[in-house]
Amino acid sequence: MDELTRIERKKQATLARRNIYTESKAPETFITSMSEEARELFFASEKKRIALNLRKRKIRKGIITGIGVFIAAFISALALVPIFFTFLNSFMSSEEIVANYNTVFQSMSGHATQGATYMSRTPVLKLIPEEVTIKQYTTLLFMNPEYLFKYWNSILLTLPIVAGQMVVACLASYSFARYRRKRREVLFFSYIILMLMPFQVTLVPNYMIADTLGILDTIWAIILPGIFSTFAIFLLTKYMRQIPSGYIEAATLDGATEWQIFTNIALPLCKNAIFALTILLFIDYWNMVEQPLVLLTDVNKQPLSVFLSQINEPELGIAFAASSVYMIPPLLIFFWGEEYLVEGISRSGIK
Amino acid sequence: MGTLLFGMDNRTSKENQLIEKGEVTGMRPGSEVIHSEKAEEKPASEKTNKALAVKPIVRVLSEEEHEEALINRPKPKNVTPLATAKLTPKDIPVFEDTPERRETLELRKKRHFKRKLRDWGIFTGYLTPSFVGVLVFFFLPLILLLKTSFQKSPTNSDFVGFRNYERVLTNEAFISASKNTLTFALISVPLAVVLALLIALLLNSGLPGKSIFRSFLLNPMMVPVASVVLIWQVFFSYNGVINGIAADLFEGAQKIDWMKSQYAQIVIMLLFLWKNLGYNMVLFLAALNSIPHEILESAEMDGAGPLKRFFAIKLHYLSPTIFFVGIMSLINSFKIFREVYLLTGDYPFDNLYMLQHFMNNSFTHLDYSKLSAGAIVMCVVMIIIVGGLFFAESKFDSDVEE
Numbered sequence: 104m105d106e107l108t109r110i111e112r113k114k115q116a117t118l119a120r121r122n123i124y125t126e127s128k129a130p131e132t133f134i135t136s137m138s139e140e141a142r143e144l145f146f147a148s149e150k151k152r153i154a155l156n157l158r159k160r161k162i163r164k165g166i167i168t169g170i171g172v173f174i175a176a177f178i179s180a181l182a183l184v185p186i187f188f189t190f191l192n193s194f195m196s197s198e199e200i201v202a203n204y205n206t207v208f209q210s211m212s213g214h215a216t217q218g219a220t221y222m223s224r225t226p227v228l229k230l231i232p233e234e235v236t237i238k239q240y241t242t243l244l245f246m247n248p249e250y251l252f253k254y255w256n257s258i259l260l261t262l263p264i265v266a267g268q269m270v271v272a273c274l275a276s277y278s279f280a281r282y283r284r285k286r287r288e289v290l291f292f293s294y295i296i297l298m299l300m301p302f303q304v305t306l307v308p309n310y311m312i313a314d315t316l317g318i319l320d321t322i323w324a325i326i327l328p329g330i331f332s333t334f335a336i337f338l339l340t341k342y343m344r345q346i347p348s349g350y351i352e353a354a355t356l357d358g359a360t361e362w363q364i365f366t367n368i369a370l371p372l373c374k375n376a377i378f379a380l381t382i383l384l385f386i387d388y389w390n391m392v393e394q395p396l397v398l399l400t401d402v403n404k405q406p407l408s409v410f411l412s413q414i415n416e417p418e419l420g421i422a423f424a425a426s427s428v429y430m431i432p433p434l435l436i437f438f439w440g441e442e443y444l445v446e447g448i449s450r451s452g453i454k
Numbered sequence: 455m456g457t458l459l460f461g462m463d464n465r466t467s468k469e470n471q472l473i474e475k476g477e478v479t480g481m482r483p484g485s486e487v488i489h490s491e492k493a494e495e496k497p498a499s500e501k502t503n504k505a506l507a508v509k510p511i512v513r514v515l516s517e518e519e520h521e522e523a524l525i526n527r528p529k530p531k532n533v534t535p536l537a538t539a540k541l542t543p544k545d546i547p548v549f550e551d552t553p554e555r556r557e558t559l560e561l562r563k564k565r566h567f568k569r570k571l572r573d574w575g576i577f578t579g580y581l582t583p584s585f586v587g588v589l590v591f592f593f594l595p596l597i598l599l600l601k602t603s604f605q606k607s608p609t610n611s612d613f614v615g616f617r618n619y620e621r622v623l624t625n626e627a628f629i630s631a632s633k634n635t636l637t638f639a640l641i642s643v644p645l646a647v648v649l650a651l652l653i654a655l656l657l658n659s660g661l662p663g664k665s666i667f668r669s670f671l672l673n674p675m676m677v678p679v680a681s682v683v684l685i686w687q688v689f690f691s692y693n694g695v696i697n698g699i700a701a702d703l704f705e706g707a708q709k710i711d712w713m714k715s716q717y718a719q720i721v722i723m724l725l726f727l728w729k730n731l732g733y734n735m736v737l738f739l740a741a742l743n744s745i746p747h748e749i750l751e752s753a754e755m756d757g758a759g760p761l762k763r764f765f766a767i768k769l770h771y772l773s774p775t776i777f778f779v780g781i782m783s784l785i786n787s788f789k790i791f792r793e794v795y796l797l798t799g800d801y802p803f804d805n806l807y808m809l810q811h812f813m814n815n816s817f818t819h820l821d822y823s824k825l826s827a828g829a830i831v832m833c834v835v836m837i838i839i840v841g842g843l844f845f846a847e848s849k850f851d852s853d854v855e856e
């Protein structure tokens with residue numbers, strides 16, 4: 104039996120291969136068995152049913168999308184509330200702020216008495232100021248020159264680090280991406296470990312080295328280690344390894360030197376990553392707190408981040424304006440380079 | 455040579471022999487049967503090459519016979535051209551060790567070495583600025599650290615063996631600090647990965663305004679630490695906004711001192727997630743977009759539901775990104791110390807006392823040997839963890855590529 108069917112199939116296959124087809128009669132189906140009118144009716148009812156199903160599906164899809172949008176909106180609201188909160192509060196008058204949030208900071212700082220700390224009063228989450236003033240900003244910018252100095256210190260520390268680290272990282276990561284030997288991979292791994300290391304690990308020896316180099320208590324004590332930090336190398340190498348080797352081979356065949364390949368092929372292809380890294384590094388070093396606290400004992404040289412994080416009761420009135428002003432450069436950079444940032448981050452995670 | 459020429463054809467070896475004898479011309483691959491029948495009928499004396507060439511034997515087969523012949527035709531064997539070819543010793547090239555040849559070989563070797571050296575020189579040149587800096591500001595400190603960890607104190611260079619390590623490993627503060635740091639990383643890193651993946655899937659499911667949500671969620675990353683700390687203080691202190699809202703919503707709600715209770719770590723985790731979800735989500739969104747969607751579509755056609763599609767297809771493509779996001783989150787979970795430090799100072803509540811606090815406090819107490827031993831222990835643990843992660847990633851990657 105099995106043999107027979109096998110032969111039959113072989114026969115069929117052979118015939119088919121030679122383009123010979125046998126005609127077969129169409130079998131009777133449900134549709135052909137019906138009369139003309141019944142068929143019409145059946146089709147009409149089917150159409151209705153399908154339309155209804157489609158509409159149902161559409162509604163269901165709409166509801167699901169709505170829920171999705173609601174959840175996404177809720178999450179983004181959570182993400183944005185603190186930012187808006189700071190900005191809006193910065194337009195309140197100092198008295199209003201002190202009246203509202205004083206209790207918060209009384210419980211924080213040690214010198215309030217026990218009774219005052221455990222008062223029953225809590226501040227209200229105020230988003231809209233009673234009267235809109237820019238008095239906080241004027242006090243901040245014109246009455247406190249110290250604040251502007253710190254702002255300048257922050258810029259003075261951040262920009263050289265970011266620029267220097269990008270230059271060093273571009274060169275080093277090109278080397279890591281193109282020259283892959285065993286020993287280099289080990290070195291690269293050790294770079295990754297260094298990237299992960301918290302600052303506190305090498306705190307003491309760093310202090311000692313800065314001391315022997317004679318740069319302790321100058322901004323170079325922070326800038327130099329910052330420039331040679333390995334975070335950018337890690338990401339850029341990951342990015343540069345994605346450059347198709349065909350591009351480089353083609354350039355070599357056309358007689359390009361290594362430097363030409365680097366500047367004309369590797370760098371333009373990594374433009375997005377470089378922009379993204381610049382933004383990431385900027386925000387990272389704009390936030391720097393521990394390094395200046397330890398390595399810069401001179402208060403006048405410390406950046407704004409240190410100063411702001413020590414704001415307490417006395418400066419509460421201008422705290423919100425101060426943090427708003429401090430927030431502006433990163434946010435501006437973010438809005439300017441968001442596309443590069445997203446593009447650059449995106450490509451780093453895909454193999 | 456005949457075998458070589460016709461080897462690519464799907465003729466059997468028997469046919470090939472026939473062809474070589476010149477007996478058959480223009481034979482079709484299935485018709486060998488006919489020939490053999492014919493050969494039996496004819497007397498051997500009449501069968502000459504000439505007769506065959508002039509008038510080929512034609513015999514009309516019945517339909518059944520024809521089909522039989524078609525169906526039962528011999529299968530072609532695997533005949534590769536080189537397998538049948540016989541190589542004589544003179545076919546194999548022999549390079550004699552002449553002086554000229556030795557010279558060219560040596561030249562080639564020299565040139566190869568030169569090119570290798572040149573490559574090494576160039577790429578080492580590119581690496582040099584970074585390497586020198588890292589050597590001075592990162593490796594040298596580590597070596598110094600290793601040295602001081604075996605000394606009585608940085609100034610008194612008596613060798614004390616592992617006494618510093620003993621002191622650190624039995625130190626209660628160090629143990630609780632490392633426990634806190636580990637638990638924080640172990641809980642918050644997976645949480646950050648999973649939540650970011652969920653949000654990315656949500657945004658990728660065809661929501662309108664996807665890019666707007668994306669930039670909203672990426673925003674917290676750009677908020678400076680000092681501002682974050684101010685906000686968190688206002689929200690989570692004892693007389694803070696959260697307690698106020700809770701009191702408004704629920705009658706008789708107990709006020710909680712968030713930063714000084716067992717909830718402290720949760721508050722910090724919230725801060726960590728708030729800052730890092732956007733970044734992780736962008737990474738996942740990109741990875742989701744890079745999945746070839748023919749595969750997803752064909753899976754959908756075959757009736758795979760969204761869950762099946764996620765676990766069978768998407769997760770497979772996402773695995774390198776998951777590793778990357780995990781490593782980035784690990785880095786960021788170490789960086790969260792900055793916020794904790796600014797929020798709570800040198801001595802926070804017990805379950806917030808991180809390794810960095812321990813080191814900072816040892817530094818301020820001038821207990822350098824303890825600090826360096828602790829730092830070395832931390833380094834070793836970190837190398838093991840990260841090395842394991844990378845090893846797992848490379849293992850996993852090779853699996854994925856297969």
